[in-house]
Amino acid sequence: MLELKKLSMQFGALKSLSELDLTVNKGEIVSVIGPNGAGKTTLFNVVTGIYTPTSGEVLLDGKSIAGKDPADVNRLGIARTFQNVRLFLNMSVIENVMAATYANTKSNIFSSALGLPGARREEKAVRERAEELLNFFGSRLTGYRWEQPAYSLSYANRRRLEIARALATNPKVLLLDEPAAGMNPKETQEITDVIGRLRAEKDLTILVIEHDMHVVEGISDRVIALDHGVKIAEGNFDSVATHPDVVEAYLGKGSADRK
Amino acid sequence: MSEDTSKLGIGTDEWVAQHEKRLQRRSGALGIVDLLNQRVSNKVRYSALGVAAIVFGLFVHNLYLLRIASNLGVFLMMTLGINIVMGFAGLLDLGFVAFYGFGAYAYALTSSSQLNQHWPTYLSVPAIVIATAFLGYLVSLPSRRLFGDYLAIVTLFFGQIFIQLVLSSDSITFPGHTDSTDITGGSNGIPGLDPFKLFGRAFKSTSDYYWLLLIVITLLLIAVVRVNRTRVGRAWRTVREDPLASQSMGIKVNNLKTLAFVVGAAIAGLAGAIFAGIQSAVFINGFDIPLLTLIYAAVILGGSGSIPGSIIGAFVMSVLPEILRVQNYSEFLFLAVLVITIGVIGKNWKKLAINIVSLIAIGYFVKALFSLSHMTTTPTKTWAIAPVSKALQYWLVLPANRIVWGNMAFIALVALVAYYSIAHEKIKPWLLPIIAYIAIFVWEDRLVADASTTRQLIIGAMLVVMMIVRPQGFLGKTRVEVL
Known part of the structure; x- marks a missing residue:
């Protein structure tokens, strides 16, 4: 589904990613772990078109998408959330989701202004779809919250809304950047379930950056570990978590031996 | 949803969600304004306004008052236009009055003896709107990569270039000619424009323009309100809120910026053409920075991004100076x-x-x-x-x-x-x-x-007070940047 070939991203002398190879198969949930500054978010930014890679390939269904405009990458089927939650804060909750259907809808400024039947029908469908997507999160984002401005949401709800917004773009691949950050243990458990349900119900391929190892353990089919832009380990959770290079990257040189 | 927040347990989700409402419940006159603002639906407000405008048109025959009302109408079109560009899409376009001036001059050139062109209004006005929209498109091209202050500077210069072009186009020597041609009349402007001819009648009186403006503004308002709450309007707001996130959600930010520019320019062009018709003359000093500041002041005062706010702002900024003109x-x-x-x-x-x-x-x-x-x-x-x-x-x-x-x-x-x-x-x-x-x-x-100085002082003082008491503008919503 998503394939990275010798992907490198360099800022001046800083190699954020070097010659990274990664294949994510359809329906798979792959977690990316690594210490701060390992290049995880850079990886997402390159895949979603925010950065153009210095070298290497990003392939979606065998077609190169490297260097494409973020909007085009999204239209090809890759949606994402952001590490520092980038909602449209001053728009209502439901509008956040409705806005993300932009690429899949057609009504233009004239048909909207004239209130043509097609535009009205589409608007109604968009609203229903947004409600359906928000209901995906159980009672967390329903009813009275729809008309609330997004900034009035709690941190955890903002993360949920961001996922709903990403879903509204009808993606094939979903990139989640630290979906459980800032959540309490109960909410973390909930988001773990949500990610599982996303794959099952929405037929998604998911790439997750996460620091919470309980989440990583709970959801991942496969884990890859990055350090200084290099892939240092890949495999199932247990093999990566105990991999000496990974332990060293997190805890410093020699830690693996002492254990 | 419960209206009475006192029944909710403090700290429950619903209670937290109504935080905003509790904040807005202020004492004194501002609290009453807030309350009225919440109670009355927009439809009621617009209808009341429409009825008032019709009554005014039917019963007021004072030429002076009709003039003020027509100027208000033109001004209102401008604030609605700038509200799209700045309020919805968040683009600080300081060249906006140039589109207005372009529309006015385009009407002057196609409907006067200046170039000996006397186009029928049915042809000239649509042509002007399309031409201004195209000009908006051209200006948006170099501005596509710009936001905020940078965009403001570029568009400000565009506005100044327009003024210089008009001022210096009174003696242009075309290749192959020895004598120079006067196109824009330079600082003397172009007088003696043809009146509008629509619905089978020549617009002789200001009253005719008043009704025309009433129709145009009604249609414009309906269009703007509808666009604002549907697909394109939402996308514009995402561009204002967070262009990067917007792009990542498949929204073509650059195209939407261009669209905002084009729509704003088209509205300004139409306003300019009507204004030229009312005045039956155009002078370049009417399309300079002072007008721009007035329009922006109106939108900011009313509440950027709010359509009713734009209307109120236009009222205050265009009628107030007229009231101040009369000492009594x-x-x-x-x-x-x-x-x-x-x-x-x-x-x-x-x-x-x-x-x-x-x-x-x-x-x-x-x-x-x-x-x-x-x-x-x-x-x-x-x-x-x-x-x-x-x-x-x-x-x-x-x-x-x-x-x-x-x-x-x-x-x-x-x-x-x-x-x-x-x-x-x-x-x-x-x-x-x-x-x-x-x-x-x-x-x-x-x-x-000293009425002319006083007007400026009052407008300035009003803005200062407004920014202190209610920075989001009269009907604007408080905008949260990053929490």
Whole structure:
């Protein structure tokens, strides 16, 4: 589904990613772990078109998408959330989701202004779809919250809304950047379930950056570990978590031996 | 959803969600404004406005008032246009009046003896709208990568280039010709434009334009309201909120910016053409920075991004200067504004009463002082409304040399207001009546006579007060940046 070939991203002398190879198969949930500054978010930014890679390939269904405009990458089927939650804060909750259907809808400024039947029908469908997507999160984002401005949401709800917004773009691949950050243990458990349900119900391929190892353990089919832009380990959770290079990257040189 | 927040348990989700409402429940006059703002639906507001406009058109035949109303209409179109570009899409377009000027000049060139073109209105106005929209497209091209201040600078220069082009296009020598051609009339403008000819009649009177504007604005409002709440409007707001996130959600930010520019330009072009028709002449100095600041002031005052706000802003910014032009009105306008301001600031009625009583006392005290010192005063000044003017005569000092005293008092006023903003809470109540008295003194003795300066001062003061009391504008929503 998503394939990275010798992907490198360099800022001046800083190699954020070097010659990274990664294949994510359809329906798979792959977690990316690594210490701060390992290049995880850079990886997402390159895949979603925010950065153009210095070298290497990003392939979606065998077609190169490297260097494409973020909007085009999204239209090809890759949606994402952001590490520092980038909602449209001053728009209502439901509008956040409705806005993300932009690429899949057609009504233009004239048909909207004239209130043509097609535009009205589409608007109604968009609203229903947004409600359906928000209901995906159980009672967390329903009813009275729809008309609330997004900034009035709690941190955890903002993360949920961001996922709903990403879903509204009808993606094939979903990139989640630290979906459980800032959540309490109960909410973390909930988001773990949500990610599982996303794959099952929405037929998604998911790439997750996460620091919470309980989440990583709970959801991942496969884990890859990055350090200084290099892939240092890949495999199932247990093999990566105990991999000496990974332990060293997190805890410093020699830690693996002492254990 | 429960309206009564007191029934909700503190800390529950619903309670937290209604945080905003509780914040807005303010005391005093502003609280009432908020309440009215929430209670009345937009449909009711727009209909009431429409009915008022129709009644006005049917029963008012005073040419002067019709002129003011028509100018308001043109101004309103401009604020609606800039509200799309700035309020919805968040693009600070400082070249906006150039589109307006372009529309006006395009009408002048196609409907006057300047180039000997007399196009039918059915042809010229649509052509002008399309041409202005295309110009908007061209301007948006270099601006596609720009946001915020950078965009503002680029568009500001575009506006200036337009003015220079018009000014210097009065003697252009085309290749192969020896004599120069006058296209725009330079600083002399283009007089003697044809009136609009629509619906089988030539627009002879301002009243005709009034009805035309009423129709155009009604259609425009419906269109803008609809677009704002559907697909394109939402996408514009995402561009304003977070362009990067917007792009990542598949929204073509650059195209939407261009679209906002084009739509804004088209509206401004149409407004310009109608304005040229009303004036039956165009002069370049009407399309310069002063107008731009007025339009922006109107949108900011009303609340950027709010359509009803744009309407109110346009009312204030376009009708107020006209009221100030007439001395009889302006003399009392200030007193009214002052009373309202005190009402807004003084949240409890006891303090308000004390303030007013001490203000009156100060007046008589100062008047007595002046009489004792045998200063020459001119008690013969008369005000328009007799009872009030009599009361004022015994209360307000009217020195013989008004300009000198007025200037000094003005400086003292500015200094006192500046001091008030940093004064200790205990001193503030004492200062307030004094400031009010000096303000009235300055107004009645100095500013009323100098209407053109006073207008600028008032608009400036209004903006300053608005930005302090209600930075989001009259009907605007508080915008949260990053939490």
